Amino acid sequence: MAAVLQVLPRLARAPLRPLLSGGAVVRLASGMALAEQAQQLFESAVGAVLPGPMLHRALSLDPGGGQLKVRDRSFQLRQNLYLVGFGKAVLGMAAAAEELLGQHLVQGVISVPKGIRAAMEHAGKEEMLLKPHSRVQVFEGAEDNLPDRDALRAALAIRQLAESLTADDLLLVLISGGGSALLPAPIPPVTLEEKQTLTKLLAARGANIQELNTIRKALSQLKGGGLAQAAYPAQVVSLILSDVVGDPVEVIASGPTVASVHNVQDCLHILNRYGLRAALPRSVKTVLAQADSDPHGPHTCGHVLNVIIGSNALALAEAQRQAEALGYRAVVLSAAMQGDVKSIARFYGLLAQVAGAHVTPAGAGASAAEDEQLWELATELQLPNPQLKEALEAVVGAGGPICLLAGGEPTVQLQGSGKGGRNQELALRVGVELGRRPLGPVDVLFLSGGTDGQDGPTEAAGAWVMPELASQATAEGLDVGAFLSHNDSHTFFRCFRGGVHLLHTGLTGTNVMDAHLLFLRPR
Ligand SMILES: Nc1ncnc2c1ncn2[C@@H]1O[C@H](COP(=O)(O)OP(=O)(O)OP(=O)(O)O)[C@@H](O)[C@H]1O
Ligand SMILES: O=C(O)[C@H](O)CO
Structure with missing residues (x-):
């Protein structure tokens, strides 16, 4: 054979x-x-x-290069195009985006699994690699699909880029499975270790991805619409490769550009279900209590276009x-x-x-x-x-x-x-x-x-x-x-x-x- x-x-x-x-x-x-x-x-x-075919189906530049078309929407390009991404398939997606967008791309930051560049090089998959002097900065982290210090550094760099944007800018967000672990930004005083322990415990007790990501969203600055909020007032286009049954955009990579519809009660139910409510760290209780009384309510994402490009x-x-x-x-x-x-x-x-x-x-x-x-x-x-x-x-x-x-x-x-x-x-x-x-x-x-x-x-x-x-x-x-x-x-x-x-x-x-x-x- x-x-x-x-x-x-x-x-x-x-x-x-x-x-x-x-x-x-x-x-x-x-x-x-x-x-x-x-x-x-x-x-x-x-x-x-594969990243190339997907990106080519989803994106096109008009012949003059002045406009980016995403499905049936058009966006004006004038040195205002930025890119961020996180997920197991994002290196190849970023490479395909870079190839397609060329000089229009001003700057980018992506968070991808540890060792992926070496693995792609080793496999001879040139098309999955960024160009030598790429404008996209690559962070590798989240070994074994667990959020770590390297992924945290990547998440902070992504947030910084998003926050620097203005109403004239367009942010392309590349999202794929594994994105949750590659974009950890716990809301203080929750620490990375506390968040890691809680998600590990939930997973070990049989929580499904919907439940797991509901908790991740509640404790994160960037998940559950937080990234879209950070990029506001820039326009945001998310290109999403789905690794979840039914392609729910709010669940994939914990929906960083989708307004979360969950409230604190939902989180407490989940924590109860897996016997974790009583032993919650004080920091987690504090963040959940704050969310309950947040005067701004959930993030709104009217400036975002979320598109499933692969499933x-x-x-x-x-x-x-x-x-x-x-x-x-x-x-x-x-x-x-x-x-x-x-x-x-x-x-x-x-x-x-x-x-x-x-x-x-x-x-x-x-x-x-x-x-x-x-x-x-x-x-x-x-x-x-x-x-x-x-x-x-x-x-x-x-x-x-x-x-x-x-x-x-x-x-x-x-x-x-x-x-x-x-x-x-x-x-x-x-x-x-x-x-x-x-x-x-x-x-x-x-x-x-x-x-x-x-x-x-x-x-x-x-x-x-x-x-x-x-x-x-x-x-x-x-x-x-x-x-x-x-x-x-x-x-x-x-x-x-x-x-x-x-x-x-x-x-x-x-x-x-x-x-x-x-x-x-x-x-
Ligand atoms: N010895 C084994 N026999 C059968 N299934 C196993 C074994 N060891 C691990 N698995 C299963 O493999 C899965 C983890 O592997 P894998 O990384 O391919 O899946 P994943 O975490 O869902 O990631 P992805 O979605 O990227 O494939 C788990 O579902 C686990 O139950
Ligand atoms: O990153 C995640 O949250 C899972 O892979 C589901 O998308």
């Missing part, structure tokens, strides 16, 4: 060459063509949300287009796949069984019971049932090869000390599910990949599986159940068939959560 992957275009930007011609499927041995297609489609999904849905839509070009009937089921990895794996197993029963003339494979279980599970996972049904009927009704796409962020309850990630664990579990179901005369393949190219603390982006996985593993003396019980999916895939099932893209420079692709092809 490694050899096959190496010949694939890196994060394909060119149109894909159809592998289905004249109705005849061009196949390699043991379903390899399917794996190759899956990898290609995953890469095309990622390609659609899981956009990435899936591109993969869907490319799947259709390859001759598949393709449908996006959901960009909001959330929940326990075990339930999601079961869902894909049932889906393959139910859909498989419809794509072959024999029509065997699923009973009414499986059909019912599938819809029950879809309800449990909060997938939109009517749309799901409609979409499935449309693709499977006509027969022929199908590709079902979804995305989001499953949850893994870690029980063991093994090495893995959400995507590899999901793929392994789906492999087991596929193996224990009658699927009829269809080739089935499932791929799960993290769009940032790194699944958990591993060097792989994810993995792909087929129904034969469990029996092949047994033949190799590998006990899938034992690997799963230790959350050791990466070790499994490294051993299994010499590691050919691992998806390796390297760091991609973007992040719109995970993509899941399920292929069914009648034999």
